[in-house]
Amino acid sequence: MEATLRIGARHDNGLCKLRIEGELTIYNALQIRDGLLEHLASSQDVEVDLGGVSEMDTAGFQLLLAAKREGARLGKTVRYVSHSPAALEVIDLYNMAAQFGDPLLISARQ
Amino acid sequence: MAKTIMVVDDSASLRQVVGIALKGAGFDVLEACDGRDALSKITGQKIHLIISDVNMPNMDGISFVKEVKKMASYKFTPIIMLTTESQEAKKQEGQAAGAKAWVVKPFQPAQMLAAVSKLIMP
Amino acid sequence: MSMDQALQTYIEESHGLLEEMEAILLRLENEPQDDETVNAMFRAAHTIKGSAGLFGLDAIVAFTHVVENVLEEVRDGALSVDGELVELLLECRDHIGLLIAVVAESGGALDAAQTAAGEALAGRLRARRGGAPAHAAGVPAIHESPVAASGGGPVEGDCWHLSIAFGHEVLKNGMDPISFIRYLSTIGDIVSLAIDDSELPGLEEMDPEACYLSYSIEFRSEADKQTIEDVFEFVREDCRLRIFPPPSHLAAFVERLEHASGNTDMLGQLLIEAGILTGHELETALRAQDSMAAGDTGTRPPIGEVLVRDGLVQKEVVDVALEKQRQIRDHKAQEARFVRVSAEKLDELINLVGELVIAGAGASLLARRSGDAALHEANSAVANLVEEIRDGALKLRMVEIGETFNRFQRVVRDMSRELGKDIGLEIGGADTELDKTVVEKIGDPLMHLVRNAMDHGIEAVEARVAAGKPAKGTLRLNAYHDSGSIVIEVADDGGGLKKEKILRKAIERGIVGPGQNLSDSEICNLVFEAGFSTAEQVSNLSGRGVGMDVVKRNIQALRGSVDIESAEGRGTTVRIRLPLTLAIIDGFLVGVGKSSFVVPLDMVLECIELSEADRQIAAARSYVNLRGEVLPFVRLRDEFEIKAPPGKRENIVVVQYGGQKAGFVVDELLGEFQTVIKPLGSVFRHLKSISGSTILGTGEVALILDVPALLQLGVARDAQRLVRET
Known part of the structure; x- marks a missing residue:
């Protein structure tokens, strides 16, 4: 079974709504990076819906971190929303809820 | 969904004991009796960790690891080699092939669980 | 599937493997076999051993290990196969079969005869092995699962600080930092974790499969440094790991250093022994030291400096370790200045020196009698040297009393508690x-x-x-x-x-x-x-x-x-x-008839002549009037049954012992005399009144009087006499 991934995008008034469906892991890291780059280039703000993330590892986490920094560098915003439990777990472990917690993150552990 | 570990060893009893320990810790276990058997079973699966012996008939552990590392869906999968103390060279060879973790035989089930826990959680 | 079932599988599997082993051995005896066949035989033993370990069947592991070693050498061509070896291996195969039947199937243990047979086989196997590395000869221990550690318990709020920079390759190798951190939390509490992403390139420039992150972790745990380091053992070569002990450990480290065994005087080894540094950290520091030595400055900084600079060990701890190292080296240097000699050899030497003193005295006497001034002079020079040698020899046997005193530390401690x-x-x-x-x-x-x-x-x-x-x-x-x-x-x-x-x-x-x-x-x-x-x-x-x-x-x-x-x-x-020594006595030499006796000088109070009047009175009783005091005496002539009649004069040597005064009646007073004591042979041990002997310059023997014993004998006899008289 190949690692599954689907990146859905919806553009709305300069806001790009992305949804990552599947594994946010090293196996898909190249593909996700390219998707993020593409949408970041074409939109002012990007909102990434992590609700469909079934698995996440450090490579995935690192991508989220890099995308967020990239947005800031370009004067754009990158936001993560609707974190799935798998995504939350990693973000929690890495103590990064403050950075990734927009708009409102409810920790899975609470 | 529980993560799956593949145990490759020509000793059925070793596979069984390791299997009991891993299942007890909440993993799913897939057994193979040598490298060739493992390769035939691995495709189309979702395996999170491979535990492999070195010296096996048909296809030894080193060749098996090299094959696994060539597969797109397993190239980043952690592999634990079962090494022997007198086989430092084999351990090096295994590491070069891509099996970065190891457990020295003979071992107790708890040691295997500790090594696995450093790599994946159920 | 249960462990019992797995054990059943193991037993069946082992039977199969043993049969395979036997078949290969029998074929091997007649004709050489291909590599894979020989390897299969090795593997059979290896498998039996490996699985036995899983079931905790240590007896099987121990024996099979030796067989496996031999088969490994056979496989690698280091050991050639002959009929004798095949025979031996077949016996071993049977012994493994016996072990499986007794240990694995019945859960018992071999009886003494069977164990001995196994040991004999293992011995023969080892004898067959050529230049095998020493480590393989021993029986492998079952690797115990890591046990949480020694080391002082942490003070509340007192954390280890871990700094880990992962190498780019770790993720590709299937090693995810998340797993290590999760595992870490099973041996302690992660109080805080901070990620440093300063190495992370831009989204476009980055290799999404590479790792760019570093971590700082505050970690509260009772585990020791090695245990913590072992969490990262699989990425040890691919990360830069720093483990800083909690400040509270400083005192514990210093204490452990101070109690170091002294087995090593190498700074790094000292720190490892005290659990402050891990072997891996030392290796890294030594490499850094080497590269600095090879670098522009060309100077090799002391390892302590490297360790402090790299933050591996605190300066205070290194200072203590350096001091300890100095102590150990001093001690070693001191040891090097000493020669260990068995006490027996020393005693022999002192004995010989005693003979020399006596022989020298004899030579001096002859020289004096000869009247040859030059000979006399030469002899006194020899005598002086002999005296120096005697003193020197006795000094060799002198030891400090400190060690004896120190033994009481424990006695005092234990007893005061009691x-x-x-x-x-x-x-x-x-x-x-x-x-x-x-x-x-x-x-x-x-x-x-x-x-x-x-x-x-x-x-x-x-x-x-x-x-x-x-x-x-x-x-x-x-x-x-x-x-x-x-x-x-x-x-x-x-x-x-x-x-x-x-x-x-x-x-x-x-x-x-x-x-x-x-x-x-x-x-x-x-x-x-x-x-x-x-x-x-x-x-x-x-x-x-x-x-x-x-x-x-x-x-x-x-x-x-x-x-x-x-x-x-x-x-x-x-x-x-x-x-100061028991080997030499300052004595007072007295003569009775032709015999000579030595009275320990420190017991002699004075010598008085026994006047003619006293002699007559004294003949009837055993005391004299010494300045108004009653002085009991012992006649050595009677005591030692000397037949020669008394001389014209008799003297009394007044001795004091335990607040009691007494006299010995002797013929001649021959003066002070320092001499080497020769113990009495066992035949004379029972003689109460003599404590030893010495040889005079003339070659004659003088007996050394046991004053306390003599006095007691005298007292006892007086008491008897009193009883008779009353």
Whole structure:
């Protein structure tokens, strides 16, 4: 079974709504990076819906971190929303809820 | 969904004991009796960790690891080699092939669980 | 699937493997087999061993390990196969089969004969092995799962600090930092974790499969440094890991360093032994040191500096380690300056020197008689040298008393706990030297005195406080040299002897007459009297009598004396005076007929001539009037049954022993005489009145008198006579 991934995008008034469906892991890291780059280039703000993330590892986490920094560098915003439990777990472990917690993150552990 | 570990060893009893320990810790276990058997079973699966012996008939552990590392869906999968103390060279060879973790035989089930826990959680 | 079922599988599997092994062996005997076939045989043993380990069947692991080693050499071509080896391996195969049947199937153990047979086989296997590496020869231990660690428990809020920079490759190798961090949290609490992403390139530039992150972790755990490092063992080569111990460990580290075994004087090894540094950290630091040495400056910084610079060990700890290293090296250097010689060889030498002294004296005598001035002079030069050699030889056997004293640290500690008292031991003059033979014999009397002082001398804490003394009592062992003797003091700051009670008791027991006027010192020394028993426990003085007479006797047997000094309420000091060596005696030589005797000089008080009048009176009784005092005497002529008639003159040598004076009636006074004591042969051991012998310059033997024993004999005879006369 190949690692599954689907990146859905919806553009709305300069806001790009992305949804990552599947594994946010090293196996898909190249593909996700390219998707993020593409949408970041074409939109002012990007909102990434992590609700469909079934698995996440450090490579995935690192991508989220890099995308967020990239947005800031370009004067754009990158936001993560609707974190799935798998995504939350990693973000929690890495103590990064403050950075990734927009708009409102409810920790899975609470 | 529980993560799956593949145990490759020509000793059925070793596979069984390791299997009991891993299942007890909440993993799913897939057994193979040598490298060739493992390769035939691995495709189309979702395996999170491979535990492999070195010296096996048909296809030894080193060749098996090299094959696994060539597969797109397993190239980043952690592999634990079962090494022997007198086989430092084999351990090096295994590491070069891509099996970065190891457990020295003979071992107790708890040691295997500790090594696995450093790599994946159920 | 259960473990029982798995064990069943193991048993079946092993039977199969053993059959395979047998088949291959039988084929191997007749014709060489291909590599895979030989490997299969090796694998069979390997598999049996490996799985046995999983079931904890250590006996199988141990034996199969030896077989596996041999088969490995066969496989690698290091060992050639012959009929004999095949035969041996077949026997081993059968033994494995037996082990499986007994240990795995029935859960039992081999009986003694079977175990011995197995050991014999293993021995033969080892003998067949060629230049095998030593490590493989041993039986492998089942690797125990990591146990949480030694090391001082952490203080609340006291954290290890971990800094980990992962290498780019770790993710590709399937190693996810998340897993290590999760595992870390199983051996302690992650108090905080911060990610450093400063190495993370831009989204476009980055390799999404590479790792760019570093972590700082505050970690609270009782695990030791090695255990923490082991969490990262699989990425150890692919990350930069720094483990900083909690500040509270500093003290523990320093303490562990101070108690280092001294097995190594290498700084790095010292730190590893103390659990401060891990082997891996040291290797990294040594490499850094090497590269610095190879670098521009070309100088090699000390390893301690590298460790501090890299933050692996705190400077304070390195300083302590350096100090410890210096101590160990000093100690080694000191050891290197010493030569170990067996005591026996020394004794032999001293014995020979004794003979030399005697032979030298003989030569001197002849030289004097010859009247040849030049010969006489040459001989005195030799005699002087011989004397120096004798002193030098005796000095070789001198040891410091410190070691003997130090043994009491433990005694004092344990006993004060037992007694519920708080007592400290102070040691003085530890470097005072005395003859090894004396040291060996002084241990028991010292132990007695120390115990007495602790039990009966030093008061209970409440009593001390009530008396305005510090609650902690002090026992002091001290030694010093004093005019050719060594003095050993056992002093306490306890309640002291209650002289009144001692005197009363001594009178009760008839040791002292009611009218006798005794000085304080004489009263104190009564506790050494044989009759001063302590059936009745009166305050803290009675105990002092326990066996004190025995102590005194032991010390006198060493030609020493013991004296007690006590100030009521302030403490007691027992002073033992011993000769520096037992090998030499300052004697007083006397002659009776043709025989010579030596009286230990320190017991001789004076010599008086036995006047003609006294001789007549003395013929009938065994005492004379010495300046108004009754002086009992012993006639050596009678005592040793010397047939020669008395000379024209007789003399009395007045000796004192244990406060008792007596005289020995002899013919001639031959003067002071320092000589080497030769022990009596076992035939003469039972002779009560003689303690040893020496050889005179003339080659004649002189017997050394055992004064205490002689006096006792005299006293006993007097008593008998009194009984007869009344």
